[in-house]
Amino acid sequence: MSDIPVPHPDLSTKARLGLTLIAGGAVANIYYNQPLLGLLVADFGPRAALWVPTGCLVGYGLGIVGLVPLGDAWPRRQLIIAQLLTLSVVLVVAALSPNLPILALASLLIGFLSSAAQQAVPFAAELAPDATRGRIVGQVMTGLLSGILLARTVSGFVGAHLGWRAVFFAAAVVSLAMAAVAAATLPRTAAKRLRYRALMLSILHLAKTQPVLRNASLSQALLFAAFNAFWVTLALLVEAEPFNLTAAGAGLFGVIGVCGALVAPV
Numbered sequence: 161m162s163d164i165p166v167p168h169p170d171l172s173t174k175a176r177l178g179l180t181l182i183a184g185g186a187v188a189n190i191y192y193n194q195p196l197l198g199l200l201v202a203d204f205g206p207r208a209a210l211w212v213p214t215g216c217l218v219g220y221g222l223g224i225v226g227l228v229p230l231g232d233a234w235p236r237r238q239l240i241i242a243q244l245l246t247l248s249v250v251l252v253v254a255a256l257s258p259n260l261p262i263l264a265l266a267s268l269l270i271g272f273l274s275s276a277a278q279q280a281v282p283f284a285a286e287l288a289p290d291a292t293r294g295r296i297v298g299q300v301m302t303g304l305l306s307g308i309l310l311a312r313t314v315s316g317f318v319g320a321h322l323g324w325r326a327v328f329f330a331a332a333v334v335s336l337a338m339a340a341v342a343a344a345t346l347p348r349t350a351a352k353r354l355r356y357r358a359l360m361l362s363i364l365h366l367a368k369t370q371p372v373l374r375n376a377s378l379s380q381a382l383l384f385a386a387f388n389a390f391w392v393t394l395a396l397l398v399e400a401e402p403f404n405l406t407a408a409g410a411g412l413f414g415v416i417g418v419c420g421a422l423v424a425p426v
Contacts, residue, residue, distance in 0.1 A: 171284065171287035171288050171289075171296065171347075172347070174345045175287070175345050175346055175347055176284065176296060176299065176300070177345065178341050178342060178344070178345030178346055179280040179281075179283060179284045179300050179303070179345075179346070180280075180299055180300050180302065180303035181303060181338065181341055182240060182244075182276065182277070182280045182303075182338050182341060182342055183277045183280040183281060183300050183301070183303040183304035183307065184277075184303035184304055184305075184306050184307025184308075184310075185307060185334055185335070185337075185338040185341075186243075186244065186247070186274050186275075186276040186277035186280070186307070186335075186338060187274060187277035187304050187307045187308055187311075188307040188308070188310070188311035188314075188331070188334075189216075189247065189251065189270050189271075189273075189274040189311075189331055189335070190216040190217060190219075190220050190270065190271045190274050191216075191307075191308055191311040191312055191315075191391070192311050192312075192314075192315040192327050192328070192331055193212050193213055193216060193267065193315070193324075194213060194312055194315075194391055194392055194394075194395055194410075195312050195313075195315050195316030195319060195395045195407045195408075195410040195411040196315060196316070196319045196324040196327060196395070196407055197209045197212070197213070197392070197395045197396055198395060198396060198399045198407060198410075199319055199323070199324045199407060200212055200263075200324060201396075203324075204259070204260040204263065205260070207260060208260055208263070209392075209396060211260060211263075211264040211267070212260075212263060212264060212267045213267075213388070213392045215264045215265070215266075215267030215268040215270075215271065216267045216268070216270055216271040216274075217271060217388055218268060218271060219267065219268040219269060219270060219271025219272035219273075219274075220271035220272070220274055220275055221271075222271070222272055223271060223272040223273065223274065223275025223278070224275050224278050225363075226272075227239070227243070227272070227273075227275050227279075228275055228278045228279060228282070229356075229359040229360065229363065230356065230359070231279050231282060231283065232352060232354055232359055233351065233352055233353075233354040233355070233356065233359060234351055234352075235348065235349050235350070235351055236279050236282075236283045236286075236346075236349065237283075237342060237343075237346040237347065237348055237349065239276075239279055240276050240279050240280065240283075240339075240342045240346065241339050241342045241343055243273045243274075243275070243276035243279070244273075244276055244335050244336070244338050244339035244342060245335075245336070245339050246273055247270065247273040247274060247276070247332075247335045248332040248333075248335035248336045248339070249332075250266055250269045250270055250273060251266075251270060251328050251329075251331045251332035251335060252328070252329065252332045253266045254266035254267065254270060254328045255325045255326075255327075255328035255329045255332065256325075277304055277307070280300055280303075280304070281297060281300055281301065281304065283346070284296050284297050284299075284300040285297050286349075287347065298426070302422065306418060309414040309415070309418050310414055310415070310418065311414070312391070312410070312411045312413065312414035313411040313412055313414040313415055314411070315327045315407075315411060316395075316406075316407040316408045316409070316410050316411020316412065316414075317407075317408045317411055318330060319407040319408075319411075320406045320407040320408035320409075320411075321408070394410060394413060395407065395410040398410050398413075
């Protein structure tokens, strides 16, 4: 670990808004597919309902473990921009997928690169003053939670009227826009001289020595699993008898959860 101090610029209102938008815009990509599962099953068969959402969620977990720690070694601004630009390319590949294996692989990469959302949260905590850190992180988390929930509503509506491929094309445009937001609003920070291997070993050390961290990680993992077990299967449930809703109808359920996102800063 380097003993050279790293200057931390103030977190401006512009940067705070940028991080909030980036958190929501990035994380939304792993949930766009869920209201579209009925459409994907119609095109690629029943296995699409398993491999596409699973690929996104597994990729997201791998990104949190493998990419997010890089923010402690490299400037987070550059990492966020690079992830979002690469993500836009992968989203186009997903939109053009001719078969399920390519779409499943693209889904894995979408989840992996969408971990840019989890770069935004520690970046906000790193830059925020001590007195307002909780409130500012809560605001960024509101953006992240809103992205999780509203992604389903937007993708369900677009998918029902324009098809599932249009959702991924639109998401690619949004990812490019988020990269532009990051370039325009986020402050530059100096790189820290940390090796990737040391970062990975530090995670293992923390898990080994901090029982509170282990318990928190386990509880959050179980919550994440339960959350997605509900939402992934919801679309297929409400599109079948006796409900007969479209992808747009399935997506509207996301609006219900926005109330929870709005109280995050509080």
